[in-house]
Amino acid sequence: MIRLLLLLLAVFALPARAEEVVMGLSKDRVSITADFDGSEILIFGAVKRETEIRTEPPLEVIVTVSGPVTPVTVWRKERRFGIWVNTDAVEIDAAPSFYAVATSAPWPQVISEVEDLRHKVSVNRAIRSVGAPMNIVDSPSFTEALIRLRETRSLYQQRPVTVTFNESTLFDTRISMPANIVEGTYTVRVLLTRGGRVVSQYSSELEVGKVGLERWLYNLSRNQPPLYGLLSLVIAIAAGWGASAAFRALRSG
Template identity: 80%
Template sequence: MIRLALLLLALFTLPARAEEVVMGMSKDSVSITTDFDGSEILIFGAVKREAPIRTDPPLQVIVTVAGPVEPVTVWRKARRLGIWVNTDAVEIDAAPSFYAVATSAPWDEVITDVEDLRHKVSVPRAIRSVGAPMNILDSQSFTDALIRLRESEGLYQLRANSVELRDSTLFDTAISMPANIVEGLYSTRVFLTRDGRVVSQHASVIEVRKVGLERWLFNLSRNQAPLYGLLSLAIAIAAGWGASAAFRAMKSG
């Protein structure tokens, strides 16, 4: 009974958190239209304190933006009889469709491996692959291949030293979202770290959605697939006829 009382006393007399992050965004939604060519989100914030600023070890900031998570099948190609064909495949259980990480310093200075594993901050940690076929011993190479592919498409980004931190109090960074992002809810997290350990974090959400003609075509393709197919065929025929007519006009002229 005495131990329980001492424990409760210790809990109630703990000091308030010395540093706490608050954040904001230039916009909390992104609209995908027919002429959408990407978007840039400005993420900014400040550090609330109950004590004077500590400079040793220095404060660091990490910002992540993650798109909807989905399973992905990654195939390996091999040459068979002079033809490249799919051979082995690994099912990755959950991979974000988009993932960007921005830091205020080089990666190895902002977070430890243990904290990265705990909070799943880096791109490899954000991908979950539970198992692989028994006949595939190098399953990690499939995850690495997915990361390389999405990095080349601008969907996975590691942007070290891109968070500007002023006086260990105010910070901001810009995250570029390419034109090939998918719609859904994008989780945004900000971490404060010292000596590689997370001391505070905050999360928010960005909504990405199709609007206008893009939304109408998307709904049509999902809800009325036969009509969507006929419409696509009609558009293709009209485009072909128009190109042919223009070519004949140019030739006759």
């Protein structure tokens, strides 16, 4: 409730424009712990306008959440001599580790192809693959395969008509982040569109990271690998000894 009140105050403090969007997040950090099984983010906002609400064409809202961007190598497998082997490969220059896009209406109604290309809103446009080998004529299929793979793991989400937009002023949506998300800074964007054209946009950041013992072990593995390996060995020996002792106690009992 406090976040909503602050958001509404921000709306009326904005400089005059025809239509302006602002947004807020239910949390600005997602903490990954040992029992982390995913998280849900509430994204909400409002539209400030200096004129009466136009009904035609209607105002629409697009919300995107993008994870850290990294290069990805996608391989094609083929069956040869009775076994599956890697054959062709395409290096995708930049692909978000997580990407969700939610809209207030069906996709064709919210943004044009030209605006999608300009602002890189859809999942396909968010992935950049410009260095595909010339000898692979169907290189776009590798990008499609990456999208399908990450969709099955809930890392890529296309969520049409999941943004609630009340009276063309207040909006909200929920984005589910799976347990297999990676650490890093996530970018949250809200775009206002009218007639397929972007008229306003706003972005914010969301931090995702390990905390507590998980963070300590992660830093140890990166900064002091020998010590981390020794600690892992000690824990494994202790666990084995404990299990053996428990088994002997059960047998003697």
